Amino acid sequence: MSRKIYTFEDDLKYRLKNPSFRKAWEKSEVEYLVSKALIEKRLARRMSQRALAKKAKTTQAVISRIEGMSANPSINLLKKIAAVFDSKLKISFS
Secondary structure (H helix, E strand, O other): OOOOOOOHHHHHHHHOOOHHHHHHHHHHHHHHHHHHHHHHHHHHOOOOHHHHHHHHOOOHHHHHHHHOOOOOOOHHHHHHHHHHOOOOOOOOOO
């Protein structure tokens, strides 16, 4: 028997039909995108939050708050994190 996998994207598409959810999502989308990018890079490098924090000269708690979307990291901190990943920080307005 074949089961369809219900992904995050499927759930988001469904929930965005609700106007109040859409408004809340749009307010938090930037934090989500930063969190997602950080988690993806960190996991791709098989790096713990603690190891990333040490290399970026911050604390594991700060990395956790960024990943949990409850922090407002400075551009300087994001540049330090990007450097740990040998990446450039890119910011755009669209």
